[in-house]
Amino acid sequence: MRRRQSAPPRWRPGAAATVEVVSGEGRRRLRLRVGADCRLRIDVPLGAGNPVQQYTLAARLRGRREHTTHVTVRARRGCPGEAR
Helix, strand or coil, rough: EEEEEEECCCCCCCCEEEEEEEECCCCEEEEECCCCCCCEEEEECCCCCCCCCCCCCHHHHHHHCCCCCCEEEEEEEEECCCCC
């Protein structure tokens, strides 16, 4: 499962960005463009959903699984109007 996340408006519009996404699926390096609104939109893996309902006996017996994703962005900063 994936979700498109929007980063805060920090980068120069149209700037090229190198984005590294590290998750349980592996490591991906992406080349993206910053939008006119100074934001990057990054597809982030969320991991598998829980097969049983939270806070039930089945969930306690099965144990808890966690999924972590780390995202690193390298891009030219300087959105017009950004507070310094």
